[in-house]
Structures are given as C-alpha cells and as structure tokens.
Amino acid sequence: MAQDFPSHLIKHFFSIGNETKTNDHFFGQFSPELSPEKGQSSEHQEELNAINQEVLSHLKTIVPELKFKTYFENSLELLEIDSTGATFSVRTAFIKKSADLYKEEIAKALYNVLGTAYEIVITSKDQTADIAPAFGLSGVQIKDDNRPKSMATTKFTLDLTPTRDDLKSRVDAEYIEHMNPNKTGIRVDRSKTFDNFIVGPTNNIAQAAAKAVALTPGKEGKYPSLYIHSNSGLGKTHLLHAVANEIAEKHPSYTICLITARDFMDEMIQLMKTNRINEFVRKYTERIDVLMIDDIHELKNKEGTQDQFFHVFNEMHNKGKQLIFTSDKRPKEIDGISERIKTRLQWGLVVDIQPPDLETRIAILRRKMEALDLYINEDVLTLIASRIKTNIRELEGSLVRLKAVSELMNVEIEVDLVKEQLMLPNSENEKEVTIESVAKATAQYFRVPLADLKSKGRSQDITKARHVAMYLARKVVNAKQQEIGAFFGGRDHSSVIHAVNTISDKVKTDSSLSKDINAIESNL
Structure with missing residues (x-):
C-alpha cells in the first residue's frame, strides 16, 4: 500500500x-x-x-x-x-x-x-507476521538465491495450529456472541417458539398471556396491549419471537413488525431527515397488524421519538391492532418517559418474569444440552443450575462455553473443569444445604421463629412458612419424607406429602408465592 x-x-x-x-x-x-x-x-x-x-x-x-x-x-x-x-x-x-x-x-x-x-x-x-512481499501470503518462506523457481518447485509452509491463547480467544468469542446477541435489524427467529420455551412458576403467567395473544391477537383477544418486564436474560425476547411465529402460523394474513426501540427511533430519524415522517406513521398505523417493540425503555429522554410513538400507539390501539412491549422495568419506573406514555403502556396487561427456580433451571439446561448435541451428567447439571440463578442467557451460556472448551481442548466435561471455566468455588468453600438450613432460611424470610415451624401451631402465617420449608426441603435437599416429617415436629409422611402438593399447586398460579420461594432459594 x-x-x-x-x-x-x-x-x-x-x-x-x-x-x-x-x-x-x-x-x-x-x-x-x-x-x-x-x-x-x-x-x-x-x-x-x-x-x-x-x-x-x-x-x-x-x-x-x-x-x-x-x-x-x-x-x-x-x-x-x-x-x-x-x-x-x-x-x-x-x-x-x-x-x-x-x-x-x-x-x-x-x-x-x-x-x-x-x-x-x-x-x-x-x-x-511473515508476509512475503512478492506474494502477500502468510507463512511463505522464500530463499534468497538467484535461481528462478517454477510453481512446481516453489514450496511454502503454513502453520495453522492454534495456540492456547487462540483457543481461549475462540471460546471467549463464542460465549460473548451468545451472551450479547446483536439486536440491530432484528428478525424473527424461527427457532424460538412456545414449544421450546421452558415454563416454570416464575414465568408461567407471562407465557400464558403471550400464548393467548398469539392465538387471538388484537381487539378480539383478551389482551390487545401486553407489557412484559424482567431483568435481562430471562426470556422476554424469546416470548416475542414465539408470539410472532405463532401468529404467522395461525393468522398468515397479519402483518407483523418485531423491532427494537432503538431501531424504531433510527427509522424515524432517517425519514424525518428527508421530510417523510408521514410515511413512518402510515407504515405502523395502516400496514402493520401486530407491533412488538423490544426494550421500550430505550426511548427514555428521546422526546421526538416519544411524540411519534404516542401517535402510533393511539392510532393502532383505536384500530384494535395488537401491541406488545418488553422492558427491564415497570412502565411507571422508567425515568425519562412522559407520563402520557407511561399511562398508555399500562392500559393493557402488565406482567413480569422472575428468575427461574432450581427445577426450571435444570430443565433449561437439559433443553440447551439437547440443542448443542452435548452430554453432561446430572450431577454437573445440578451444580451449574445451583450456582447460576438469575439469568437464563448466562445459564445457557455456561453450556456454550463448556462445549467450546471440550471440543477445542479435547477434554471431558467434569466437575473440576466446570468449576474452573465457570469460576465456581472449591468444595471446601461450599455451603451444604440441609433440611435445617432450609428451615432457618424460610423462618428468617417469613419472620417466624424456627421453633414455631416445628411446633403444633396452626396459624395461617406459621402453616404457610412450614409448608414452604417442607416443599423446599423436598425440592432442594431431596430429603426423604420421613426425614422432613421428623425434623418438623415428628409429623408423619402424609403431612409432608400434603404440604409439598399444596405448595406445588399454588406456585403455578400465585406469582407472589413464586417470588417468595425464589428469594429463599437465592438466600440458600
């Protein structure tokens, strides 16, 4: 050059x-x-x-x-x-x-x-590093003599053997691509459906609402406006893609738009520059039947975009079209959004997704393991699920990393490798979870004396806390019914079965109880 x-x-x-x-x-x-x-x-x-x-x-x-x-x-x-x-x-x-x-x-x-x-x-x-000026080829070794060489006699070596740093860079790259998917120019992902969305007690309401919208979108359905919020990596975007795929299958005549708030804003700015803002509004209010905006909180402090969004929302809502939004906050908690927009975002159903419980996390790992064509034994799966509690993307990313390490470095996925790669503490620093530690964590959370959980007391608060403690002792510790009954005041196994079944049924429909149980698990 x-x-x-x-x-x-x-x-x-x-x-x-x-x-x-x-x-x-x-x-x-x-x-x-x-x-x-x-x-x-x-x-x-x-x-x-x-x-x-x-x-x-x-x-x-x-x-x-x-x-x-x-x-x-x-x-x-x-x-x-x-x-x-x-x-x-x-x-x-x-x-x-x-x-x-x-x-x-x-x-x-x-x-x-x-x-x-x-x-x-x-x-x-x-x-x-070793560019040969005459050819511009990496790794070409040219001998400096005066004899002309033909292509038949010219030889060069090209060392493509990756170093350990190369392998580490590739592992890191694959993990980061999984953890930070590029949302710009978002397209509907055909692989994200309701069938492969793992449902648990912390996301079942959001899943049911999204499914209802997909079956009957717009004013004819139950929720013409749906707002789903949660921390990052808990499945909001998966549900958006699942809704889009389901509507495309059940209602092929509908025009669907799945877009990020940032792309929505960029599109508006580009058309404003060429005095075509009317085209922007017409596109959404006349041509689109289902509008899904991911990360709506990205519109904060963008007053011009908020004004156009306000008009688009009103017009689409009045025409009975389907609106779905996701965010990391409740509408009223988003700073930099005008009150009139916060109000409209709350017109429809507002639901949240909480971090998954242990059983759901294990189920998510099993599904991802199948998708990656990877085998990991149950002990390792349980270890991963017990440590990564608050982010599904991170949970799945752990398997992406382990698969890359296993293949690139030709090693088996065992407990020591998992602890090293996922930076988990060694066994001597681990806290053993027992029936007693579950009972103490539950008593502390519900502010009930531990002695009351073991007593014959039947007040509503004590009974609820006792049932939750028995449920967690069975689920987390995998203790036997007789052991649980003996710890909680010498109760027989039928009392334990009743407590576990009661909580198992309630947690499917009671989001408040799901949050309680998830919080106690996190404390453990």
Missing part, C-alpha cells in the same frame, strides 16, 4: 504536534509531500495510531461493551490507509472471524473520524 496519506484527508484530520484541540476533534494537516526517506515514517505511524485511537473511541459507543473489550480493545490496529481502503489487524485469526462481523461499525467509526467512507479490510497478526 502507499506509504503517504491521500491529500483528500488533509481537511478531515490532524497532524501530530502542538495543534489545538477544538470541540473534542483535532484539526490540521497531514504532510503527504514528505517521503519516508525524509524521516516521515515515524510521523506516518503516529498519525495511524492517532486515527486508530479515535476509531476505537467511536467503536466503544456503538459496540456492546463485552464485544468491544474482546475484539477491539488492545487488539484492533490500523495498519494502512489509502484513497479507497483502510486495513486493520487484530491479534488472532479467531478474533478476526468475529471482528469481520463488525466491518460496517468500523467503517462508520472511521467515517466519523475522517468524514470519508472507506472499504474496510481486517487481517490478523498471525497472518501478517
């Missing part, structure tokens, strides 16, 4: 030196007339480094944090730039494979720095 920068960059960037920084951007000139022979090579590299730092600063604002740290931070390096293209390198070939997915974002970042569009090429340092 040419050693000097193209003259058209002069007005876009800066020269290294003592120029003044204005409005957080540098201005000045390159010196393309200087040649390497005149000492420009070091300045040339400094200019490349300066541009690279600006690109990284922009990338940090548009790429998810974990992906930025893995693929770009301390890895991405601008090698050269000419009038048409820019060449970057990253540490390893495995990182390059993932970084290639972000060429568009790198191009945007470079455009923001220099004001000109460039074609982006990404290489890896293990590909470029």
